[in-house]
Structures are given as structure tokens and as C-alpha cells.
Amino acid sequence: MSSFEPALCSVTFRKLTPEKIVELSLDAGLAAIEWAGDAHVPLGDTMIATHVARLSRKAGFATSYGSYVAPPTADLAVFRRALETAIALDASNIRIWPGTRERASSDYNADERRSTVDAIRDMATEAARSGLTVALEYHPLSLTENTDSARRLIDAIAHSNVYLYWQPRPGLALDDALAEIAEIGAHVSHVHVFAWNSTRNRFSLKTASAYWRTVFSAMPASRWTGRRFAMLEFVVDDDPLALLDDAATLRQILKA
Template sequence: MSTFEPGLCTVTFRSLPADGIVELAVEAGLAAIEWAGDAHVPPGDEPVARDVGRLSEKAGMATSYGSYVAPPTDDLSVFRRALESTIALGASNIRIWPGTRQRDSKDYSTGERHAAAAAIRDMGAEAARHGVTVSLEYHPQSLTDATDSAHSLIDAIAHDNVYLYWQPRPGLPLGDALAEVAQIGQHVSHLHVFAWDAGRNRFPLKSASDYWRAVLTAMPASRWTGRRFAMLEFVANDDPAAFLEDAETLRQIVKG
């Protein structure tokens, strides 16, 4: 089993203040927080990023920056604003979206895919100059909404500072999930973890414990060499009590 530590994406609690999220993460025994760029750490607001970074560091939390930069729609100047917040936060990783948001990968021309890969490659190089890794969201309606598309994209980017996240599309059968991680797992940095069905109904993570144990057990060795986090993303009813239960489940899953 690949070694992952438990973490939290703060989009799970958009309405909570940063200090309340840190308190919850500490209570839950988590190791990392991915701070949302559309909620808690706006891109370009370095004072806020520094304040949140200090809160996280004091609590012993590693940090990642969950941006919504979407190349090639967003260019290098937009990325730099998000990168500035990443650096001020003290995060070692920035998440971006591959391709225009809300657009299926099958709708891209070859030229558009090349443009996206080139833009992401430039962002990976820019981040590398500051010691920050770049990871691509693995999500429906993006260039990583299908395994073949994600694999061809990361090959086209061809930059050793750009990685993939992984998460299952809602309702993805376990057999398909295992096939996906077998194909792209060597490029995976971190995971987003949740228990949803195909209708995007949310369930306690405990109901998907066997699913996630199987995925982590099957995850192949990765070229990623840093700490790896399996980060909770959304819980039933956005309920802190449900989050604490899911966090305990996640801690047990990553223990193996």
C-alpha cells in the first residue's frame, strides 16, 4: 500500500472561518489542509495567505493551495497571482484545473489540447523556480475527466514538476477505479476522498471503506517523492460531526 496521510480540502466547509477549520482538522487528527482559493485564501491576497499559513503551521498542518486556475483559459499571469498566494501560505503544492472548466475532454481539438499542455508546462516551470509543485485536478468536465485523456495530457506536458491528483467520478465502480490508478498512478501526488453515488448523493465514508482500502492498496509507486495526502472533500450535509466521523474512518483506511 502506498503511504498516504489524512487531510482536508477546505471547500468542505466554505462557510467556516479559517481558524475554525484548523480547529476541526486538529480535533480530527489530520496532517494537512488544502486551502480553497475561492473561499479562504483568495489568489493575490498575500496578507490573508500569510495569516492562514501561520494558523496552519502553528497547528502542525502541512498545506496545499487549491486554486481554480484553468489553463489555457487562464494564462501565466493569472497563475502567478495564485502562485504568490501559495508561497505566502507556505504551501509546497498548488492544484490547478486542466482545460476550460465545465468542458468535456472529448470536445477539444488536437490544437486545443496542445495549447493546454503548453500552458500547464509553463506553469510547472514557473512554480518549480519557487520550489512549488503543480498538481492537476482529476475531475469531470476537464481534460482529466477520462483516464486516456489524463494520461495523454500528462505525457504531452512532459514536465517533471507537474503531477495528477486522483479521485473517482461519482459512482465509479471499483473495478474501473483500480484500472484507472493502474494506468495513471505513477503520476499521482495526492487524492481527494469522498463517498458519493452517481447522483452525487453523499454518504458516510465508512460505507466506502473497502473501496478506498482497495484503491490505496492498488496504487502503484509514483514519481512523486514528497509526503502524500488523502484529503477529505465534502461530507454528508456539510456537517462537522459527519466530518469528524469520516476523518476517523479515513485515518483507519490510511493505516491499512
């Protein structure tokens, strides 16, 4: 049985209210919600964050803050606003983007990578003071867009409060996915789960059941010691009914 619990990234349903997302997540049998900083819990809006925290807490959901803070473009002052928001949200974790968004890792010189490392390390220290962890998005066009860059980044940061997410690039072959998690899995806290092909067409998670079952079975032990979440992110046609179907599939995968 996987150590991961099923969860949702709220960005999956940008147009739905937090109330509806909580209701839907309850129906889907999920355990946690990562609330999107560009949709449901805006950066710095602690009033909304407090409201969403109440909704989540009443429903029994753990929470994470899916921020779009992207160091070093975003500095420590911006991160402090995200941290304040995450605290109001009662979140235990803040997701940030490593490097300027939509910029390939190959475009960075040594000084730019060093600036990113220093910024993330400072943010992690700040978060630790408030008891929150920091996790780096694992995403194309970032400093975690491939395993080599991600590993060099996390090794350079060398901070006990910084972890990696993991998700497959759209269309990533299973053998390549297994190679990635073997390389960086010891740093992985949470995983984003979806079924896309290389042209970003979306499919039911049922079509990728064997893929994800193999991934979770092969996930190595991690230095992360908290609850681990497999977060569903995006569904066919942005349809809430598709989430219910994918969540049922994910629960079965995680029980295997």
C-alpha cells in the same frame, strides 16, 4: 500500511472560517489542509494567505493551495498571482484545473490541447523556480475527466514538476477505479477522498471503507517523492461532526 496521510480540502466547509477549519482539523487528527482559492484564500490576497499560513503552521499542518487557475483560459499572469498567493500561504503545491472548467475533453481539438499543454508546462516551470509543485485536478468536465485524456495530457506535458491528483467519478465502480489508478498512478501525488453515488448523494465514508481500502492498497508506486495526502472532500450535510467520523474512518483505512 498506506503511504498516504489524512488531510482535508477546506472547500468542504466554505462557510467556516480558517480558524474554525484549523480547529476542526486538529480534532479530526489530520496532517494537512488544502486551502480553497475560491473560499478561504482568495487569489492574490497575500495578506489572508499569510494569516492562514500562520494558523496552519502553529497547528502543525502542511498546506497546499487549491487554486482554480484553469489553463489555457487562465494565462501565465494569472498563475503568477496564484503562485504568489501559494508562497504567502507557505504551500508546497498548487492545484490547477486542466482546460476550461466545465468543458468536456471531447470538445477540444488538437490545437486547443496543445495550447493547454504549453500553458501548463510554462506554469510548472514558473512554480519550480519557487520550489512548488503543480498538480492537475482529476475531475469530470476537464481534460482529466477520463483516464485516456488524462494520460495523453500528462504524457504531452512531459514535465517533471507536473503531477496528477486522482479521485473517482461519483459512482465509479471499484474495478474501473482500479483500472484508472493502474494506468495513471505513477503520476499521482495526492488523492481526494469522498463517498458519493452516481447522483452525487453523499454518504458516510464508513459505507465505502472496503472500496477505499482496496484503492489505497492497489495504488502503484509514483514518481512523486514528497509526503502524500488523502484529502477528505465534502461530507454528509456539510456537518463538521460528519468530518470527525469520516476522518476516523480514513485514519483506519490508511493504517490497514
